[in-house]
Amino acid sequence: MQTTLMNKNNGIFTVSLDFELYWGIRDKKTIQEYGQNIEGVWEVVPKLLKLYHQYGIHCTWAAVGAMMTGDFRELQQYCPKNTPSYLEKDLSPYDHFIPSSQEIEDLYLYGKTLVELVQKAQHQEIGSHTFSHYYCLEDGQTKDQFEADIQAAIAVSSVYGMEVKSFIFPRHQINSSYLEILKKYGIFIYRGTEKAWYHSPAKGSEEGLIKRAFRYLDYFVKVASHHTQKTSDLHQDGFTVIRASRWLRPYSEKIKFLDRLKLRRIKQQMTYAAKNNEIFHLWFHPHDIGIHQEINFGYLEEIFQHYKKLNQKYNFQSKNMAEIAAEYEKK
Template identity: 25%
Template sequence: MARVVLSIDAELAWGFHDHPEPPVRELRRIAAGRRGWGILLELLDEFDLPATWAVVGRLFLARTDDQIYTAYAADGGVPIDPATLSGSADQWYGNDLVEQIRDARADHEIGCHTFTHLDFTADTTTAEVARAELQACVDIARERGIEMESFAYPRNRVAHREVLAETGFTCYRGRAPPRWYDRSCLRALGKFAAYAGGFSAPPTVYPTVDEYGLVNVPASLHLFGFESYARTLARPFRRDPVVKQARLGLERAVEEDGVFHVWFHPNDLVGPEEVGRLRAVLAAIDAMRERGDVTVETMGEVAKRTLA
Protein backbone atom coordinates (compact mmCIF):
# COMPACT_ATOMS: atom_id res chain seq x y z
CA MET A 1 0.00 0.00 0.00
CA ALA A 2 1.16 3.52 -0.76
CA ARG A 3 2.28 5.67 2.15
CA VAL A 4 2.05 9.43 2.67
CA VAL A 5 4.54 11.35 4.80
CA LEU A 6 4.05 14.95 5.95
CA SER A 7 7.19 16.65 7.27
CA ILE A 8 7.17 20.16 8.67
CA ASP A 9 10.15 22.48 9.09
CA ALA A 10 9.17 24.23 12.33
CA GLU A 11 11.54 27.16 12.69
CA LEU A 12 9.72 30.51 13.19
CA ALA A 13 12.28 33.32 12.71
CA TRP A 14 15.27 30.98 12.96
CA GLY A 15 14.87 30.13 9.29
CA PHE A 16 15.92 33.70 8.47
CA HIS A 17 18.53 34.50 11.14
CA ASP A 18 21.29 34.54 8.52
CA HIS A 19 19.38 37.02 6.34
CA PRO A 20 20.44 40.43 7.73
CA GLU A 21 17.78 42.29 5.73
CA PRO A 22 14.96 39.88 4.86
CA PRO A 23 12.80 40.93 1.89
CA VAL A 24 9.13 41.74 2.39
CA ARG A 25 7.94 38.21 1.59
CA GLU A 26 10.23 36.75 4.26
CA LEU A 27 9.09 39.34 6.79
CA ARG A 28 5.49 38.28 6.10
CA ARG A 29 6.42 34.68 6.75
CA ILE A 30 8.20 35.53 10.00
CA ALA A 31 5.13 37.45 11.17
CA ALA A 32 2.87 34.53 10.22
CA GLY A 33 4.92 31.89 12.04
CA ARG A 34 2.96 31.48 15.25
CA ARG A 35 -0.44 31.91 13.67
CA GLY A 36 0.45 29.42 10.94
CA TRP A 37 1.66 26.94 13.57
CA GLY A 38 -1.74 27.03 15.29
CA ILE A 39 -3.71 26.78 12.05
CA LEU A 40 -1.61 23.82 10.94
CA LEU A 41 -2.19 21.95 14.19
CA GLU A 42 -5.94 22.58 13.90
CA LEU A 43 -6.05 21.26 10.33
CA LEU A 44 -4.02 18.17 11.16
CA ASP A 45 -6.31 17.49 14.12
CA GLU A 46 -9.40 18.03 11.96
CA PHE A 47 -8.27 15.30 9.55
CA ASP A 48 -6.44 13.30 12.25
CA LEU A 49 -3.25 13.22 10.18
CA PRO A 50 0.10 12.63 11.92
CA ALA A 51 3.14 14.58 10.80
CA THR A 52 6.85 14.77 11.55
CA TRP A 53 7.60 18.17 13.05
CA ALA A 54 11.30 18.92 12.57
CA VAL A 55 11.73 21.58 15.25
CA VAL A 56 14.65 24.01 15.63
CA GLY A 57 16.09 23.22 19.06
CA ARG A 58 16.02 26.77 20.38
CA LEU A 59 12.23 26.70 20.08
CA PHE A 60 12.11 24.28 23.00
CA LEU A 61 13.15 27.19 25.20
CA ALA A 62 11.75 30.34 26.71
CA ARG A 63 13.97 33.42 26.91
CA THR A 64 14.29 32.90 30.67
CA ASP A 65 16.10 29.54 30.32
CA ASP A 66 17.99 30.09 27.08
CA GLN A 67 21.27 31.13 28.67
CA ILE A 68 22.10 27.62 29.85
CA TYR A 69 22.57 26.66 26.20
CA THR A 70 25.00 29.42 25.18
CA ALA A 71 27.90 26.96 25.36
CA TYR A 72 26.63 25.05 22.33
CA ALA A 73 28.51 25.88 19.17
CA ALA A 74 26.79 27.46 16.20
CA ASP A 75 27.91 29.30 13.06
CA GLY A 76 31.50 28.21 13.43
CA GLY A 77 31.52 28.14 17.21
CA VAL A 78 29.87 31.51 17.95
CA PRO A 79 26.56 31.09 19.81
CA ILE A 80 23.63 33.09 18.45
CA ASP A 81 21.86 35.38 20.91
CA PRO A 82 18.31 36.21 19.71
CA ALA A 83 18.48 39.40 21.77
CA THR A 84 20.84 40.77 19.11
CA LEU A 85 18.45 39.87 16.28
CA SER A 86 15.39 41.73 15.04
CA GLY A 87 11.86 40.68 15.93
CA SER A 88 9.99 39.99 19.14
CA ALA A 89 10.90 37.23 21.59
CA ASP A 90 7.93 35.08 20.59
CA GLN A 91 9.43 34.76 17.10
CA TRP A 92 12.59 33.18 18.55
CA TYR A 93 11.26 31.06 21.41
CA GLY A 94 8.49 28.48 21.25
CA ASN A 95 8.36 26.11 24.22
CA ASP A 96 4.60 26.69 24.34
CA LEU A 97 4.32 25.73 20.66
CA VAL A 98 6.22 22.48 21.18
CA GLU A 99 3.79 21.60 23.96
CA GLN A 100 0.91 22.21 21.56
CA ILE A 101 2.35 19.55 19.25
CA ARG A 102 2.53 17.11 22.14
CA ASP A 103 -1.05 17.91 23.21
CA ALA A 104 -2.52 17.55 19.71
CA ARG A 105 -5.11 14.93 18.86
CA ALA A 106 -3.04 13.60 15.97
CA ASP A 107 -0.10 11.39 16.94
CA HIS A 108 2.75 13.61 15.74
CA GLU A 109 6.46 12.90 15.80
CA ILE A 110 8.89 15.57 16.99
CA GLY A 111 12.19 15.53 15.14
CA CYS A 112 15.12 17.90 14.69
CA HIS A 113 15.89 20.80 12.36
CA THR A 114 19.26 21.59 14.03
CA PHE A 115 19.60 23.76 17.13
CA THR A 116 19.84 27.13 15.33
CA HIS A 117 18.79 26.38 11.72
CA LEU A 118 22.42 25.95 10.77
CA ASP A 119 23.48 25.29 7.17
CA PHE A 120 25.38 22.01 7.45
CA THR A 121 27.13 22.61 4.12
CA ALA A 122 28.69 25.93 5.21
CA ASP A 123 32.49 26.08 5.36
CA THR A 124 32.29 26.95 9.07
CA THR A 125 30.14 23.91 9.89
CA THR A 126 32.78 21.39 10.83
CA ALA A 127 31.90 17.94 12.13
CA GLU A 128 32.42 19.28 15.67
CA VAL A 129 30.00 22.15 15.12
CA ALA A 130 27.43 19.81 13.56
CA ARG A 131 27.81 17.43 16.49
CA ALA A 132 27.25 20.25 19.00
CA GLU A 133 24.13 21.41 17.17
CA LEU A 134 22.67 17.92 17.06
CA GLN A 135 23.60 17.02 20.63
CA ALA A 136 21.96 20.21 21.89
CA CYS A 137 18.70 19.17 20.26
CA VAL A 138 18.92 15.62 21.55
CA ASP A 139 19.67 16.79 25.09
CA ILE A 140 16.94 19.39 25.33
CA ALA A 141 14.35 17.03 23.83
CA ARG A 142 15.35 14.19 26.15
CA GLU A 143 14.91 16.48 29.16
CA ARG A 144 11.28 16.74 28.05
CA GLY A 145 10.84 13.01 27.52
CA ILE A 146 11.27 13.12 23.71
CA GLU A 147 13.62 10.79 21.87
CA MET A 148 14.46 12.29 18.49
CA GLU A 149 14.77 9.94 15.52
CA SER A 150 14.09 12.05 12.41
CA PHE A 151 16.02 14.97 10.95
CA ALA A 152 15.35 17.59 8.30
CA TYR A 153 18.33 19.53 7.00
CA PRO A 154 17.91 23.31 6.85
CA ARG A 155 17.33 24.27 3.22
CA ASN A 156 17.63 20.55 2.39
CA ARG A 157 21.42 20.80 2.25
CA VAL A 158 22.58 17.34 3.22
CA ALA A 159 25.96 16.92 4.93
CA HIS A 160 27.62 15.33 7.99
CA ARG A 161 25.45 12.21 7.81
CA GLU A 162 28.05 10.31 9.81
CA VAL A 163 27.56 12.73 12.71
CA LEU A 164 23.80 12.36 12.38
CA ALA A 165 24.17 8.61 12.83
CA GLU A 166 26.60 8.98 15.73
CA THR A 167 24.14 11.23 17.57
CA GLY A 168 21.42 8.59 17.46
CA PHE A 169 19.15 9.69 14.61
CA THR A 170 17.67 6.98 12.40
CA CYS A 171 16.48 8.89 9.33
CA TYR A 172 16.58 12.15 7.42
CA ARG A 173 14.67 13.84 4.63
CA GLY A 174 16.75 13.63 1.49
CA ARG A 175 16.47 15.82 -1.56
CA ALA A 176 13.68 15.10 -4.00
CA PRO A 177 14.62 13.13 -7.12
CA PRO A 178 15.08 15.48 -10.09
CA ARG A 179 12.11 16.03 -12.36
CA TRP A 180 12.42 16.23 -16.12
CA TYR A 181 12.66 20.01 -16.16
CA ASP A 182 15.50 20.10 -13.59
CA ARG A 183 17.91 18.89 -16.27
CA SER A 184 16.84 21.56 -18.74
CA CYS A 185 18.42 24.94 -19.37
CA LEU A 186 14.83 26.21 -19.41
CA ARG A 187 14.08 24.88 -15.94
CA ALA A 188 11.79 27.75 -14.85
CA LEU A 189 9.71 27.46 -18.00
CA GLY A 190 9.55 23.67 -17.72
CA LYS A 191 8.42 23.83 -14.10
CA PHE A 192 5.74 26.37 -14.98
CA ALA A 193 4.50 24.14 -17.80
CA ALA A 194 4.40 21.07 -15.54
CA TYR A 195 2.45 22.84 -12.78
CA ALA A 196 0.16 24.95 -14.94
CA GLY A 197 -0.55 22.15 -17.41
CA GLY A 198 -0.89 19.48 -14.74
CA PHE A 199 0.60 16.77 -16.97
CA SER A 200 3.63 15.81 -14.86
CA ALA A 201 3.29 14.22 -11.42
CA PRO A 202 5.76 14.64 -8.55
CA PRO A 203 7.96 11.61 -7.95
CA THR A 204 7.08 8.58 -5.89
CA VAL A 205 10.02 7.91 -3.55
CA TYR A 206 11.40 4.77 -1.96
CA PRO A 207 13.31 5.01 1.35
CA THR A 208 16.80 3.54 1.29
CA VAL A 209 19.45 2.79 3.92
CA ASP A 210 22.70 4.68 3.39
CA GLU A 211 26.26 3.68 4.28
CA TYR A 212 25.85 5.05 7.82
CA GLY A 213 22.75 2.98 8.54
CA LEU A 214 20.45 6.01 8.19
CA VAL A 215 17.18 5.79 6.30
CA ASN A 216 16.88 8.41 3.59
CA VAL A 217 13.22 9.38 3.19
CA PRO A 218 13.40 11.66 0.12
CA ALA A 219 10.99 14.51 -0.45
CA SER A 220 8.42 14.36 -3.24
CA LEU A 221 6.82 17.80 -3.21
CA HIS A 222 7.43 21.13 -1.50
CA LEU A 223 3.88 22.32 -0.98
CA PHE A 224 4.84 25.99 -1.25
CA GLY A 225 7.54 25.81 -3.89
CA PHE A 226 5.50 27.42 -6.67
CA GLU A 227 4.78 30.94 -5.45
CA SER A 228 4.91 34.61 -6.33
CA TYR A 229 4.68 35.46 -10.05
CA ALA A 230 4.58 31.82 -11.17
CA ARG A 231 1.48 31.13 -9.09
CA THR A 232 -0.19 34.31 -10.34
CA LEU A 233 0.50 33.50 -13.98
CA ALA A 234 -0.75 29.92 -13.56
CA ARG A 235 -4.16 30.88 -12.12
CA PRO A 236 -5.90 31.07 -15.52
CA PHE A 237 -4.87 27.43 -16.15
CA ARG A 238 -5.89 25.91 -12.81
CA ARG A 239 -7.40 27.21 -9.60
CA ASP A 240 -4.33 26.05 -7.65
CA PRO A 241 -1.80 24.07 -9.68
CA VAL A 242 -0.03 22.84 -6.52
CA VAL A 243 -3.19 21.10 -5.30
CA LYS A 244 -3.34 19.38 -8.68
CA GLN A 245 0.31 18.38 -8.29
CA ALA A 246 -0.44 16.88 -4.89
CA ARG A 247 -3.35 14.86 -6.25
CA LEU A 248 -1.25 13.62 -9.15
CA GLY A 249 1.49 12.66 -6.72
CA LEU A 250 -0.94 10.72 -4.54
CA GLU A 251 -2.33 8.85 -7.54
CA ARG A 252 1.16 8.04 -8.80
CA ALA A 253 2.24 6.73 -5.38
CA VAL A 254 -0.76 4.40 -5.34
CA GLU A 255 0.04 3.12 -8.84
CA GLU A 256 3.73 2.64 -8.01
CA ASP A 257 3.24 1.39 -4.43
CA GLY A 258 5.67 3.86 -2.93
CA VAL A 259 5.88 6.92 -0.70
CA PHE A 260 4.54 10.40 -1.39
CA HIS A 261 6.44 12.79 0.90
CA VAL A 262 5.12 16.36 1.18
CA TRP A 263 6.99 19.03 3.17
CA PHE A 264 6.40 22.68 4.11
CA HIS A 265 6.66 25.22 6.96
CA PRO A 266 4.05 26.61 9.36
CA ASN A 267 5.11 30.09 8.28
CA ASP A 268 4.10 29.29 4.70
CA LEU A 269 0.50 29.88 5.82
CA VAL A 270 0.59 33.63 5.37
CA GLY A 271 -3.02 34.07 4.21
CA PRO A 272 -6.33 32.45 3.25
CA GLU A 273 -5.06 31.22 -0.12
CA GLU A 274 -2.21 29.29 1.46
CA VAL A 275 -4.48 27.87 4.17
CA GLY A 276 -6.96 26.82 1.47
CA ARG A 277 -4.23 25.01 -0.43
CA LEU A 278 -3.18 23.07 2.63
CA ARG A 279 -6.75 22.18 3.54
CA ALA A 280 -7.42 20.90 0.01
CA VAL A 281 -4.30 18.72 0.05
CA LEU A 282 -5.03 17.31 3.51
CA ALA A 283 -8.63 16.59 2.47
CA ALA A 284 -7.36 14.71 -0.60
CA ILE A 285 -5.02 12.62 1.57
CA ASP A 286 -7.82 11.91 4.05
CA ALA A 287 -10.19 10.83 1.27
CA MET A 288 -7.65 8.40 -0.18
CA ARG A 289 -6.93 7.02 3.27
CA GLU A 290 -10.65 6.48 3.85
CA ARG A 291 -10.83 4.53 0.59
CA GLY A 292 -7.96 2.35 1.76
CA ASP A 293 -5.58 3.56 -0.96
CA VAL A 294 -2.92 5.03 1.36
CA THR A 295 -1.71 5.05 4.91
CA VAL A 296 -0.20 8.11 6.60
CA GLU A 297 3.04 7.61 8.53
CA THR A 298 5.70 9.73 10.18
CA MET A 299 9.30 9.66 9.01
CA GLY A 300 10.20 7.63 12.09
CA GLU A 301 7.57 5.03 11.28
CA VAL A 302 8.79 4.78 7.68
CA ALA A 303 12.34 4.31 8.97
CA LYS A 304 11.32 1.52 11.34
CA ARG A 305 9.49 -0.27 8.55
CA THR A 306 12.48 0.11 6.22
CA LEU A 307 14.95 -1.21 8.80
CA ALA A 308 12.76 -4.12 9.90
Protein backbone atom coordinates in the same frame (compact mmCIF):
# COMPACT_ATOMS: atom_id res chain seq x y z
CA MET B 1 -11.17 -6.22 4.52
CA GLN B 2 -8.67 -3.38 4.08
CA THR B 3 -5.01 -4.21 3.67
CA THR B 4 -2.42 -2.94 6.12
CA LEU B 5 1.02 -1.39 5.88
CA MET B 6 2.53 -4.68 7.00
CA ASN B 7 1.64 -6.49 3.77
CA LYS B 8 2.93 -3.72 1.52
CA ASN B 9 -0.37 -3.24 -0.30
CA ASN B 10 -0.76 0.48 0.23
CA GLY B 11 0.99 3.75 -0.45
CA ILE B 12 1.96 6.27 2.20
CA PHE B 13 1.22 9.99 2.56
CA THR B 14 3.66 11.75 4.86
CA VAL B 15 3.94 15.41 5.82
CA SER B 16 6.95 17.10 7.41
CA LEU B 17 7.41 20.67 8.57
CA ASP B 18 10.53 22.79 8.97
CA PHE B 19 9.49 24.29 12.34
CA GLU B 20 11.73 27.29 12.92
CA LEU B 21 10.05 30.69 13.52
CA TYR B 22 12.53 33.44 12.54
CA TRP B 23 15.65 31.27 12.99
CA GLY B 24 15.32 29.77 9.52
CA ILE B 25 14.85 32.99 7.59
CA ARG B 26 16.83 35.57 9.59
CA ASP B 27 19.80 35.58 7.13
CA LYS B 28 17.47 36.23 4.19
CA LYS B 29 14.74 38.58 5.40
CA THR B 30 14.36 41.25 8.07
CA ILE B 31 11.62 41.33 10.68
CA GLN B 32 10.18 44.30 8.80
CA GLU B 33 10.00 42.24 5.60
CA TYR B 34 8.82 38.94 7.05
CA GLY B 35 7.59 39.55 10.58
CA GLN B 36 3.92 39.16 9.69
CA ASN B 37 4.56 35.62 8.46
CA ILE B 38 6.30 34.71 11.73
CA GLU B 39 3.55 36.27 13.83
CA GLY B 40 1.06 34.19 11.89
CA VAL B 41 2.73 30.96 13.02
CA TRP B 42 1.09 31.39 16.42
CA GLU B 43 -2.29 31.04 14.71
CA VAL B 44 -1.13 28.50 12.12
CA VAL B 45 0.09 25.81 14.55
CA PRO B 46 -3.20 25.28 16.45
CA LYS B 47 -5.14 25.52 13.18
CA LEU B 48 -2.88 22.92 11.57
CA LEU B 49 -3.28 20.55 14.51
CA LYS B 50 -7.05 20.90 14.29
CA LEU B 51 -6.99 20.19 10.53
CA TYR B 52 -4.64 17.24 11.01
CA HIS B 53 -7.00 15.78 13.59
CA GLN B 54 -9.97 16.27 11.27
CA TYR B 55 -8.33 14.40 8.36
CA GLY B 56 -6.15 11.94 10.30
CA ILE B 57 -2.86 13.44 9.14
CA HIS B 58 0.35 12.21 10.80
CA CYS B 59 3.19 14.72 10.63
CA THR B 60 6.85 15.21 11.59
CA TRP B 61 7.67 18.66 12.94
CA ALA B 62 11.44 19.17 12.65
CA ALA B 63 12.10 21.91 15.20
CA VAL B 64 15.08 24.25 15.42
CA GLY B 65 16.50 23.76 18.92
CA ALA B 66 16.95 27.46 19.57
CA MET B 67 13.23 27.95 18.93
CA MET B 68 12.37 25.28 21.49
CA THR B 69 13.64 27.50 24.32
CA GLY B 70 11.38 29.89 26.22
CA ASP B 71 13.41 33.08 26.35
CA PHE B 72 16.87 34.59 25.85
CA ARG B 73 18.14 33.40 29.21
CA GLU B 74 17.17 29.79 28.47
CA LEU B 75 18.62 30.03 24.96
CA GLN B 76 22.01 30.99 26.39
CA GLN B 77 22.08 27.81 28.50
CA TYR B 78 22.12 25.63 25.37
CA CYS B 79 24.24 27.60 22.89
CA PRO B 80 27.36 25.53 22.02
CA LYS B 81 30.84 26.94 22.57
CA ASN B 82 32.12 25.55 19.28
CA THR B 83 30.04 27.62 16.86
CA PRO B 84 30.06 27.47 13.03
CA SER B 85 32.85 29.44 11.35
CA TYR B 86 31.07 30.12 8.06
CA LEU B 87 33.06 32.22 5.61
CA GLU B 88 29.82 34.10 4.96
CA LYS B 89 29.50 35.60 8.43
CA ASP B 90 25.79 36.45 8.21
CA LEU B 91 24.94 32.74 8.16
CA SER B 92 25.91 32.36 11.83
CA PRO B 93 23.45 33.59 14.46
CA TYR B 94 26.06 33.59 17.22
CA ASP B 95 28.34 36.57 16.51
CA HIS B 96 25.79 39.33 16.02
CA PHE B 97 22.22 38.08 15.88
CA ILE B 98 21.92 36.33 19.25
CA PRO B 99 23.65 39.12 21.22
CA SER B 100 21.29 41.69 19.71
CA SER B 101 18.21 39.45 19.73
CA GLN B 102 17.01 40.84 23.08
CA GLU B 103 15.74 43.80 21.05
CA ILE B 104 13.44 41.45 19.09
CA GLU B 105 10.06 40.43 20.48
CA ASP B 106 10.08 36.92 21.94
CA LEU B 107 7.26 35.70 19.68
CA TYR B 108 9.62 35.77 16.67
CA LEU B 109 12.23 33.55 18.33
CA TYR B 110 10.90 31.41 21.18
CA GLY B 111 8.25 28.79 20.48
CA LYS B 112 8.33 26.67 23.61
CA THR B 113 4.55 26.82 24.11
CA LEU B 114 4.00 25.90 20.44
CA VAL B 115 6.25 22.86 20.81
CA GLU B 116 4.32 21.80 23.90
CA LEU B 117 1.07 22.13 21.94
CA VAL B 118 2.38 19.85 19.18
CA GLN B 119 3.74 17.40 21.72
CA LYS B 120 0.25 16.88 23.18
CA ALA B 121 -1.35 16.13 19.81
CA GLN B 122 -1.89 12.60 18.46
CA HIS B 123 0.27 11.21 15.65
CA GLN B 124 2.60 14.23 15.65
CA GLU B 125 6.35 13.57 15.86
CA ILE B 126 8.86 16.26 16.88
CA GLY B 127 12.20 15.81 15.15
CA SER B 128 15.26 18.02 14.81
CA HIS B 129 16.14 20.77 12.35
CA THR B 130 19.52 21.30 14.11
CA PHE B 131 19.95 23.73 16.99
CA SER B 132 20.85 26.90 15.08
CA HIS B 133 19.47 26.13 11.58
CA TYR B 134 22.94 24.85 10.72
CA TYR B 135 24.11 24.91 7.08
CA CYS B 136 26.06 21.71 6.49
CA LEU B 137 27.44 22.48 3.02
CA GLU B 138 28.50 26.10 3.46
CA ASP B 139 32.20 26.97 3.38
CA GLY B 140 34.13 27.38 6.63
CA GLN B 141 32.09 25.27 9.06
CA THR B 142 33.43 21.92 10.29
CA LYS B 143 32.23 18.48 11.35
CA ASP B 144 33.16 19.20 14.99
CA GLN B 145 31.00 22.33 14.91
CA PHE B 146 28.11 20.34 13.47
CA GLU B 147 28.47 17.80 16.27
CA ALA B 148 28.38 20.58 18.87
CA ASP B 149 25.18 21.86 17.28
CA ILE B 150 23.59 18.40 17.36
CA GLN B 151 24.55 17.98 21.03
CA ALA B 152 22.76 21.27 21.80
CA ALA B 153 19.68 20.22 19.83
CA ILE B 154 19.46 16.91 21.68
CA ALA B 155 19.99 18.61 25.03
CA VAL B 156 17.07 21.01 24.57
CA SER B 157 14.84 18.21 23.22
CA SER B 158 15.58 16.09 26.29
CA VAL B 159 13.99 18.76 28.50
CA TYR B 160 10.68 17.85 26.83
CA GLY B 161 11.35 14.17 27.42
CA MET B 162 11.81 13.64 23.67
CA GLU B 163 14.03 11.16 21.93
CA VAL B 164 15.05 12.67 18.60
CA LYS B 165 14.54 10.11 15.85
CA SER B 166 14.01 12.13 12.67
CA PHE B 167 16.18 14.85 11.19
CA ILE B 168 15.77 17.45 8.45
CA PHE B 169 18.83 19.24 7.09
CA PRO B 170 18.23 23.01 6.83
CA ARG B 171 17.82 24.05 3.19
CA HIS B 172 18.34 20.40 2.28
CA GLN B 173 22.12 20.83 2.61
CA ILE B 174 22.70 17.11 3.12
CA ASN B 175 26.37 16.51 3.87
CA SER B 176 27.04 12.78 3.59
CA SER B 177 30.23 13.06 5.64
CA TYR B 178 28.14 14.30 8.60
CA LEU B 179 25.78 11.31 8.66
CA GLU B 180 28.08 9.44 11.05
CA ILE B 181 27.45 12.21 13.60
CA LEU B 182 23.72 11.59 13.41
CA LYS B 183 24.28 7.86 13.91
CA LYS B 184 26.50 8.59 16.91
CA TYR B 185 23.57 10.34 18.60
CA GLY B 186 20.96 7.76 17.68
CA ILE B 187 19.35 9.57 14.75
CA PHE B 188 18.68 7.13 11.89
CA ILE B 189 15.93 8.87 9.88
CA TYR B 190 16.26 11.93 7.67
CA ARG B 191 14.46 13.67 4.83
CA GLY B 192 16.24 13.29 1.53
CA THR B 193 15.85 15.33 -1.65
CA GLU B 194 14.04 14.37 -4.81
CA LYS B 195 16.13 12.26 -7.22
CA ALA B 196 16.00 14.86 -10.01
CA TRP B 197 19.29 16.75 -10.56
CA TYR B 198 17.62 20.14 -10.07
CA HIS B 199 16.71 19.16 -6.49
CA SER B 200 20.21 17.95 -5.54
CA PRO B 201 21.75 19.25 -2.27
CA ALA B 202 23.91 22.35 -2.74
CA LYS B 203 25.21 25.36 -0.85
CA GLY B 204 23.53 28.66 -1.55
CA SER B 205 26.12 29.93 -4.05
CA GLU B 206 25.66 26.83 -6.23
CA GLU B 207 21.89 27.20 -6.65
CA GLY B 208 22.15 28.46 -10.24
CA LEU B 209 19.49 29.99 -12.48
CA ILE B 210 18.95 26.89 -14.66
CA LYS B 211 18.53 24.64 -11.63
CA ARG B 212 16.04 27.05 -10.09
CA ALA B 213 14.12 27.36 -13.35
CA PHE B 214 13.65 23.61 -13.72
CA ARG B 215 12.64 23.32 -10.09
CA TYR B 216 10.11 26.13 -10.49
CA LEU B 217 8.55 24.59 -13.59
CA ASP B 218 8.29 21.24 -11.79
CA TYR B 219 5.87 22.74 -9.25
CA PHE B 220 3.24 23.11 -11.95
CA VAL B 221 3.86 20.40 -14.57
CA LYS B 222 5.55 17.01 -14.61
CA VAL B 223 9.15 17.64 -15.70
CA ALA B 224 11.03 14.50 -14.68
CA SER B 225 8.87 12.26 -12.51
CA HIS B 226 6.21 12.20 -9.82
CA HIS B 227 8.99 12.28 -7.17
CA THR B 228 7.39 9.46 -5.23
CA GLN B 229 9.49 6.80 -3.51
CA LYS B 230 9.35 3.03 -3.46
CA THR B 231 9.39 1.56 0.04
CA SER B 232 12.21 -0.75 -1.09
CA ASP B 233 14.31 2.42 -1.54
CA LEU B 234 13.95 3.61 2.07
CA HIS B 235 17.10 2.05 3.54
CA GLN B 236 20.45 3.63 2.70
CA ASP B 237 23.70 3.05 4.64
CA GLY B 238 21.91 2.25 7.88
CA PHE B 239 19.43 5.14 7.60
CA THR B 240 15.78 5.40 6.68
CA VAL B 241 15.83 8.13 4.05
CA ILE B 242 12.39 9.48 3.23
CA ARG B 243 12.77 11.65 0.16
CA ALA B 244 10.86 14.88 -0.32
CA SER B 245 8.23 14.87 -3.05
CA ARG B 246 6.88 18.42 -3.01
CA TRP B 247 7.25 21.72 -1.18
CA LEU B 248 3.82 23.31 -0.86
CA ARG B 249 4.26 26.73 -2.43
CA PRO B 250 2.25 29.29 -0.45
CA TYR B 251 -0.18 31.73 -2.04
CA SER B 252 1.34 34.49 -4.14
CA GLU B 253 -0.70 37.27 -5.68
CA LYS B 254 1.70 37.38 -8.64
CA ILE B 255 1.15 33.77 -9.68
CA LYS B 256 -2.30 33.04 -8.33
CA PHE B 257 -3.38 32.13 -11.87
CA LEU B 258 -1.17 29.01 -11.48
CA ASP B 259 -2.92 27.77 -8.34
CA ARG B 260 -5.01 25.17 -10.19
CA LEU B 261 -1.89 23.77 -11.89
CA LYS B 262 -0.02 23.65 -8.57
CA LEU B 263 -2.76 21.72 -6.79
CA ARG B 264 -3.39 19.45 -9.76
CA ARG B 265 0.32 18.57 -9.82
CA ILE B 266 0.27 17.63 -6.12
CA LYS B 267 -2.89 15.55 -6.45
CA GLN B 268 -1.49 13.73 -9.49
CA GLN B 269 1.63 12.88 -7.47
CA MET B 270 -0.48 11.63 -4.57
CA THR B 271 -2.66 9.53 -6.87
CA TYR B 272 0.39 7.96 -8.48
CA ALA B 273 1.80 7.08 -5.04
CA ALA B 274 -1.51 5.59 -3.92
CA LYS B 275 -1.98 3.49 -7.08
CA ASN B 276 1.62 2.25 -7.09
CA ASN B 277 2.05 1.65 -3.35
CA GLU B 278 4.73 4.35 -3.04
CA ILE B 279 5.43 7.27 -0.69
CA PHE B 280 4.40 10.87 -1.35
CA HIS B 281 6.13 13.35 0.98
CA LEU B 282 4.70 16.87 1.27
CA TRP B 283 6.64 19.50 3.22
CA PHE B 284 6.52 23.22 4.05
CA HIS B 285 7.24 25.73 6.83
CA PRO B 286 4.49 26.97 9.16
CA HIS B 287 5.68 30.52 8.41
CA ASP B 288 5.05 29.94 4.68
CA ILE B 289 1.34 30.05 5.42
CA GLY B 290 1.52 32.67 8.19
CA ILE B 291 -0.21 35.19 5.92
CA HIS B 292 -3.09 34.68 3.47
CA GLN B 293 -4.13 31.96 5.87
CA GLU B 294 -7.62 31.43 4.48
CA ILE B 295 -6.27 30.72 1.00
CA ASN B 296 -3.31 28.63 2.17
CA PHE B 297 -5.46 26.52 4.47
CA GLY B 298 -7.81 26.12 1.53
CA TYR B 299 -4.93 24.50 -0.38
CA LEU B 300 -4.30 22.13 2.52
CA GLU B 301 -7.95 21.22 2.88
CA GLU B 302 -8.17 20.37 -0.83
CA ILE B 303 -5.03 18.21 -0.55
CA PHE B 304 -6.30 16.45 2.56
CA GLN B 305 -9.72 15.84 1.01
CA HIS B 306 -7.92 14.19 -1.89
CA TYR B 307 -5.95 12.12 0.60
CA LYS B 308 -9.19 10.86 2.17
CA LYS B 309 -10.50 9.80 -1.24
CA LEU B 310 -7.28 7.92 -1.93
CA ASN B 311 -7.40 6.39 1.53
CA GLN B 312 -10.89 5.04 0.87
CA LYS B 313 -10.12 3.80 -2.66
CA TYR B 314 -6.53 2.53 -2.33
CA ASN B 315 -5.98 2.38 1.45
CA PHE B 316 -3.47 5.24 1.15
CA GLN B 317 -2.10 5.68 4.70
CA SER B 318 -0.87 8.76 6.56
CA LYS B 319 2.33 8.15 8.55
CA ASN B 320 4.93 10.45 10.08
CA MET B 321 8.62 9.82 9.39
CA ALA B 322 9.29 7.81 12.56
CA GLU B 323 6.21 5.65 11.94
CA ILE B 324 7.41 4.84 8.42
CA ALA B 325 10.83 3.83 9.74
CA ALA B 326 9.34 1.71 12.51
CA GLU B 327 7.03 -0.17 10.15
CA TYR B 328 9.67 -0.92 7.56
CA GLU B 329 12.30 -1.91 10.11
CA LYS B 330 10.05 -4.90 10.80
CA LYS B 331 10.42 -6.16 7.24
